[in-house]
Amino acid sequence: MIYLDRNIINNSMLACYLQVYFCDELLKKNNERNPDLLLFLLILPFVWHKSSREAMQNRKFDTNLNTIIEEQPSIRINLKQRISSFSGATLQGLNLxxxxxxIAIINADTxxxxFKRTSKKLPQAIKNSLPKEMTKTLKRLANxxxxxDTASIYKLLLGNTICN
Structure with a gap:
């Protein structure tokens, strides 16, 4: 008998849709910004982490990330572990x-x-069914x-560079 864990499939699909939604929002803010894998790794640890999501979702768009971190330092607690924990779902979601x-891969040989967003639309029914608190957080993250650049984001959030 084959075991099928439906939670893994659902989480992967949710990760996929959230990443596509993030790409759409990122393009609205900067149509020249193509996310790399390391940037995608910094989405789910905030969107799927309740206290981080709650600290971010209702912030004004003109509040910068430095201010958020200063006012809510708890969003950085166990961030490296969360990145590691959610990396599987991130990769599965991106694969989907x-x-x-x-989403398409560009510069794959380098x-x-x-990654870039393709012209294929996310179905409106799926977009409308995404959890509102998660989409609100994604909009702030994209902003x-x-x-x-990704290295600067890592330095800001983790206090070191990506390579360290």
């Missing part, structure tokens, strides 16, 4: 997004691959990440 044609 690429396989379904919602050391640093980037904050839009004009920062």
């Amino acid at each position: 997004a690429v396989a379904s044609g919602l 050391e640093q691959a980037y 904050w990440y839009a004009n920062m």
